[in-house]
Amino acid sequence: MAALAWLLIPLFAVVGAAIWGGWAARDRTTGDIAELAGYARFRDAMDRAHSERESV
Template sequence: MAALAWLLIPLFAAIGAAIWGSWAARDRTTGDVAELAGYEKFREAMQKPRSGSEAA
């Protein structure tokens, strides 16, 4: 019975590693839409010509 316990420890470790690996590699791009829209607004604002008087 002790040998079975020693064989189950690496099995449970491998299963845990597989679960953690799949969780760590999950797709996290769902929240990027709002951030990309904000970045696009920032780029548009930076490309606009300056208003007001410019020093010559």
């Protein structure tokens, strides 16, 4: 029975590594669209603020 326990430890490690590897390799590009749109609005606002200061 003890030998079976020692064989299960690497099995659990492999399963845990596979789960972690799948989670680490997931596609995380879905949130980039909203962030890029927010950054574009920020740049536009900064350009407007900069152009207003030059005209004053």
